Amino acid sequence: MHTPSQLFFLPGALGNAAFWRPAAALLACPAAQVHVAWPGFGGAAPQPGIRGLDDLATRLLAEVERPSALVAQSMGGVVALLAALRQPERFTHLVLSATSGGMPPSSFGAQDWRPAIRAAHPDLPDWFTSYQEDLTPRLAALRIPTLLLWGDADPVSPVAAGRRLAALLPRASLEVIPGGGHDLGCAFAGVVAPLIDRHLAARP
Numbered sequence: 001m002h003t004p005s006q007l008f009f010l011p012g013a014l015g016n017a018a019f020w021r022p023a024a025a026l027l028a029c030p031a032a033q034v035h036v037a038w039p040g041f042g043g044a045a046p047q048p049g050i051r052g053l054d055d056l057a058t059r060l061l062a063e064v065e066r067p068s069a070l071v072a073q074s075m076g077g078v079v080a081l082l083a084a085l086r087q088p089e090r091f092t093h094l095v096l097s098a099t100s101g102g103m104p105p106s107s108f109g110a111q112d113w114r115p116a117i118r119a120a121h122p123d124l125p126d127w128f129t130s131y132q133e134d135l136t137p138r139l140a141a142l143r144i145p146t147l148l149l150w151g152d153a154d155p156v157s158p159v160a161a162g163r164r165l166a167a168l169l170p171r172a173s174l175e176v177i178p179g180g181g182h183d184l185g186c187a188f189a190g191v192v193a194p195l196i197d198r199h200l201a202a203r204p
Contacts, residue, residue, distance in 0.1 A: 151180020
């Protein structure tokens with residue numbers, strides 16, 4: 001299992017399923033693309049039984065039918081890691097952008113984004129802002145080749161988070177995009193797409 005047959009693009013906390021489309025459109029990788037929407041977010045209808053990030057990971061795993069790669073933004077990166085930790089054999093590659101990686105944000109000096117999100121989007125489910133599980137002790141067991149994409153101007157997930165993930169994940173490489181903010185996966189599509197292609201083409 002060397003190359004993915006499917007690419008799953010996971011959005012961040014606001015559930016913007018179009019977030020990755022600019023970069024996805026530039027990819028040479030021929031794998032089928034699936035742009036995931038979170039139930040109850042970004043205009044997507046809620047689903048019974050979805051009450052936390054673990055439920056989103058379960059839902060994602062139910063959609064993975066072929067060897068796949070996960071390309072994930074922010075909160076989506078936590079969902080990607082939860083899924084990969086459960087069933088690593090189903091994934092060829094991971095791409096994680098500007099995520100906490102399931103690590104406590106205070107451990108790398110991140111700005112707390114949750115109060116502003118709650119105030120600006122009171123209609124969103126509240127469980128995603130109360131996630132507390134610390135994945136740090138489990139990450140060393142994850143041997144999937146992982147590309148970490150970070151911007152050096154992101155207060156929500158500073159480069160320190162990317163460096164810490166790079167140290168914890170045995171097969172991770174970190175790319176820091178100058179001037180990139182929390183939306184670098186979309187705003188810097190022309191920069192990140194070749195990096196993603198190169199990563200997906202590498203033999204595990």
